[in-house]
Amino acid sequence: MTEQTPHTANDAVSSAAPRPLVVAVAGNPNVGKSTLINAIAGTRLQVGNWPGVTVEKKEALFEHNGRKIRLVDLPGTYSLSPYTQEEIIARDYLVKLRPDLIVNVVDATNLERNLYLTVQLMELGIPVVMALNIYDEAEAKGYRFNLHGIETMLGVGVVPTSATRRSGLTELLDKVLETAAQPADHAPRILNYGDDVETAVALLGDTLRREHPALFALYPERWLLLRLMEGDERLRQEINLAQDALPEEIFHHLRRGHGEDLEALMADARYSQAAGLAREVLFKKEERRVEMTERIDRVVLNRFLGIPIFLAAMWLVFKLTFDLSKPFGDWINDMAGGPFKHWTTVLLGLVGAPDWTVSLATEGVISGVGFVLVFVPVIFMMMFFITFLEGSGYMARAAFVMDRAMHAMGLHGKSFIPLLLGFGCNVPGIYATRTLENPRDKVLTALLIPLMSCGARLPVYVLFVGAFFPNNPGTVIWSLYVLGIALAIVMGVFFKRTLFRGEAPMFIMELPPYRMPSFTSLCLHTWEKGKHFLIKAGTYILAVSIFVWFLLNLPWGVEHKKDSYLGQAGQVMAPVLSPLGFGTWQAASSLITGVIAKEIVVGTMGEIYAPKKGEQKKPEASFGEDLQEIAVSFGKAVKESASNVVSTFGVSSLAADEKEDRGPLKATIQQTFTPLSAYAFMVFVLLYMPCVVVAIAMRQEFGSWKWFGVAFAYQSALAWGMAMIVYQGGQLLGWGV
Amino acid sequence: MHLAMMKPGQQGKIVHIGTAVGPIKRRLMDMGVLAGEPVRVEKVAPLGDPIEVTIKGYNLSLRKKEAEGIEVEVTP
Ligand SMILES: Nc1nc2c(ncn2[C@@H]2O[C@H](COP(=O)(O)OP(=O)(O)OP(=O)(O)O)[C@@H](O)[C@H]2O)c(=O)[nH]1
Ligand SMILES: [Mg+2]
Numbered sequence: 135m136t137e138q139t140p141h142t143a144n145d146a147v148s149s150a151a152p153r154p155l156v157v158a159v160a161g162n163p164n165v166g167k168s169t170l171i172n173a174i175a176g177t178r179l180q181v182g183n184w185p186g187v188t189v190e191k192k193e194a195l196f197e198h199n200g201r202k203i204r205l206v207d208l209p210g211t212y213s214l215s216p217y218t219q220e221e222i223i224a225r226d227y228l229v230k231l232r233p234d235l236i237v238n239v240v241d242a243t244n245l246e247r248n249l250y251l252t253v254q255l256m257e258l259g260i261p262v263v264m265a266l267n268i269y270d271e272a273e274a275k276g277y278r279f280n281l282h283g284i285e286t287m288l289g290v291g292v293v294p295t296s297a298t299r300r301s302g303l304t305e306l307l308d309k310v311l312e313t314a315a316q317p318a319d320h321a322p323r324i325l326n327y328g329d330d331v332e333t334a335v336a337l338l339g340d341t342l343r344r345e346h347p348a349l350f351a352l353y354p355e356r357w358l359l360l361r362l363m364e365g366d367e368r369l370r371q372e373i374n375l376a377q378d379a380l381p382e383e384i385f386h387h388l389r390r391g392h393g394e395d396l397e398a399l400m401a402d403a404r405y406s407q408a409a410g411l412a413r414e415v416l417f418k419k420e421e422r423r424v425e426m427t428e429r430i431d432r433v434v435l436n437r438f439l440g441i442p443i444f445l446a447a448m449w450l451v452f453k454l455t456f457d458l459s460k461p462f463g464d465w466i467n468d469m470a471g472g473p474f475k476h477w478t479t480v481l482l483g484l485v486g487a488p489d490w491t492v493s494l495a496t497e498g499v500i501s502g503v504g505f506v507l508v509f510v511p512v513i514f515m516m517m518f519f520i521t522f523l524e525g526s527g528y529m530a531r532a533a534f535v536m537d538r539a540m541h542a543m544g545l546h547g548k549s550f551i552p553l554l555l556g557f558g559c560n561v562p563g564i565y566a567t568r569t570l571e572n573p574r575d576k577v578l579t580a581l582l583i584p585l586m587s588c589g590a591r592l593p594v595y596v597l598f599v600g601a602f603f604p605n606n607p608g609t610v611i612w613s614l615y616v617l618g619i620a621l622a623i624v625m626g627v628f629f630k631r632t633l634f635r636g637e638a639p640m641f642i643m644e645l646p647p648y649r650m651p652s653f654t655s656l657c658l659h660t661w662e663k664g665k666h667f668l669i670k671a672g673t674y675i676l677a678v679s680i681f682v683w684f685l686l687n688l689p690w691g692v693e694h695k696k697d698s699y700l701g702q703a704g705q706v707m708a709p710v711l712s713p714l715g716f717g718t719w720q721a722a723s724s725l726i727t728g729v730i731a732k733e734i735v736v737g738t739m740g741e742i743y744a745p746k747k748g749e750q751k752k753p754e755a756s757f758g759e760d761l762q763e764i765a766v767s768f769g770k771a772v773k774e775s776a777s778n779v780v781s782t783f784g785v786s787s788l789a790a791d792e793k794e795d796r797g798p799l800k801a802t803i804q805q806t807f808t809p810l811s812a813y814a815f816m817v818f819v820l821l822y823m824p825c826v827v828v829a830i831a832m833r834q835e836f837g838s839w840k841w842f843g844v845a846f847a848y849q850s851a852l853a854w855g856m857a858m859i860v861y862q863g864g865q866l867l868g869w870g871v
Numbered sequence: 872m873h874l875a876m877m878k879p880g881q882q883g884k885i886v887h888i889g890t891a892v893g894p895i896k897r898r899l900m901d902m903g904v905l906a907g908e909p910v911r912v913e914k915v916a917p918l919g920d921p922i923e924v925t926i927k928g929y930n931l932s933l934r935k936k937e938a939e940g941i942e943v944e945v946t947p
């Protein structure tokens with residue numbers, strides 16, 4: 135996927151199957167490149183209505199009319215300048231790996247600014263086909279296009295498309311194949327950037343051809359000359375050209391006529407081509423309509439309402455997430471603990487398996503995975519809402535509203551997005567820091583992400599809140615999220631003053647129009663995000679559950695779990711935790727396993743506190759009855775979930791009474807914790823080190839363990855300190871009962 | 872007069888991108904913030920920064936600090 139050699143010309147050696155046609159999909163951010171590829175190739179690339187969703191290049195292979203085509207989704211860029219990571223990825227790909235063809239996705243509602251990139255793509259000398267996307271919205275606005283005009287003026291094929299409605303796709307692919315069949319006839323026009331520029335380019339070309347002819351084999355000629363002329367430092371260093379290797383008189387002449395800044399000169403030249411073209415081919419009515427986006431923004435970004443609305447939106451997301459998903463979580467829990475365990479025991483008994491395998495299967499595998507699966511509904515619900523916020527365009531507003539606050543912590547409004555994603559799972563949050571342009575922002579944001587309470591910590595809260603704060607579970611959980619955020623602010627300011635002194639980053643961002651994401655695409659992308667959690671629960675947490683079972687049951691034949699390996703480790707660590715109110719070996723052991731992934735804390739507790747088998751045997755039920763029971767209780771869960779929505783909005787409290795018992799685990803922890811120490815424990819789980827996957831993600835992003843080390847150190851200190859303050863402080867205030 | 876001084880609803884024309892330099896200036900130019908371009912201030916964020924403007928028919932948000940580097944003249 136990351137070949138170093140160009141895949142044109144000479145790698146068509148493997149004769150039998152023809153080499154797939156390599157088509158790069160390039161365009162401005164948020165114009166629907168990923169949506170288009172998903173629609174064409176049936177892939178599930180991530181999509182969202184804010185600039186910067188795709189941050190690395192992704193590929194999709196498919197066939198059209200018998201021809202294999204490889205589509206490469208490039209990150210969206212406004213330009214091919216070498217300043218942001220996305221721009222560098224896109225331009226390195228286009229210049230060095232030279233795709234056979236470029237599909238330039240253009241936002242039809244925003245033609246001029248999009249053409250500015252088109253003009254730059256044309257400099258590469260690669261055939262271009264333009265997908266005039268979001269055509270539906272442009273038509274709705276009353277825009278008309280002279281498509282033939284664009285084709286003749288630019289020398290590129292144009293096809294109107296609407297990726298979300300899947301229209302124009304076949305035509306686009308036909309045009310791609312047609313163009314690729316005769317690449318020589320479809321070279322984009324060479325646009326004239328004005329006499330002064332063109333003279334300078336010609337002169338520069340003569341010099342380079344004389345002195346560095348090899349360069350022209352490596353780079354597209356016009357692109358190379360134009361970039362060198364405008365003073366592209368990255369390119370100059372890449373080709374090892376000394377600053378004074380370029381003839382000074384060329385620049386001298388240009389500077390006299392156009393001022394010092396040749397970059398500005400070129401931006402102007404390219405934009406005037408774009409503007410001229412847009413004037414020629416686009417007809418719009420000159421009235422200024424108040425559009426839906428503007429009406430919504432008047433409220434959502436209002437001086438006084440903006441912040442309350444933002445907070446209320448976040449609150450609603452959490453509230454709905456928990457209320458909607460809880461009955462389903464309970465249902466899964468009942469199923470795993472009841473019929474499932476029961477039938478496994480029966481089946482294993484039938485084949486005459488030894489007792490310890492029954493224990494491993496029920497206590498290790500089913501309990502472990504079951505405890506985690508219980509939280510699948512919560513995670514999916516949360517992902518659903520995050521996907522909705524992304525898809526609707528509110529994310530970008532959130533960045534706009536929050537930028538001032540983020541800025542105070544030395545961050546960028548856009549950092550808000552990775553931080554917010556961190557609430558789902560810290561790992562995608564860490565990867566999303568790539569949307570930040572400046573390395574400093576990236577590291578600082580990534581350091582704070584683990585303070586965002588991820589979905590994996592929820593199981594722990596849900597369990598403890600259910601046991602100790604049944605009357606106001608939402609508020610208690612909310613307080614933990616707020617604590618995480620508050621500490622992120624404190625740590626942000628702290629880091630800004632210590633490790634990250636210096637220049638604060640820029641904030642220049644497009645606010646896209648609001649769009650209603652379609653329900654199918656919402657579900658699809660929710661599934662894609664939630665899948666990671668499922669896979670984790672299915673494989674690696676399964677493995678860990680088994681491992682923990684062994685730790686708990688070794689040395690072979692231990693009588694008490696306390697004497698098992700895990701129990702011994704827990705005993706060593708327990709004294710460190712006693713000032714925090716939970717200095718028991720059980721709590722310590724659970725926390726140790728939580729390092730692998732925080733949701734495992736609950737699984738381990740289940741293991742440790744699990745009742746001896748046999749205690750919970752139900753009266754024998756037939757398989758048929760159990761199946762019926764499963765179906766009936768699922769129906770109840772659906773009803774309960776629906777009535778919870780109603781009560782969320784305060785219409786009335788139809789919610790069914792809380793089922794009095796969610797298993798023996800709750801009862802046991804009620805005996806070993808007090809509400810105060812339970813809260814301290816939750817605070818500790820919120821803050822103590824990021825999980826192993828986050829560690830790996832950080833290492834990948836920053837190329838060393840250094841920043842993970844920093845995160846590990848400060849979080850351990852913070853977790854211990856905060857839990858101590860909560861517990862000791864609470865006791866002083868007399869809450870320790 | 873610079874862009875950060877304009878009030879929401881006011882329209883103007885960019886005269887010069889002054890103090891902004893390097894990547895910031897380049898980014899602004901790439902996004903269509905060029906001398907001669909009409910610009911309209913739409914909103915100021917609830918916390919007072921950043922601001923939102925319309926330029927080349929789309930909505931752009933930028934901080935006041937960056938906006939201060941953009942010289943404008945107000946058009947009625
Ligand atoms: N109305 C309409 N909306 C579209 C169309 N194509 C894409 N969208 C929406 O535009 C938004 C951006 O889509 P993406 O596919 O994420 O855009 P992208 O170009 O990959 O964006 P980056 O990865 O940020 O560069 C999403 O909200 C899409 O639903 C279209 O043809 N019509
Ligand atoms: Mg994308």
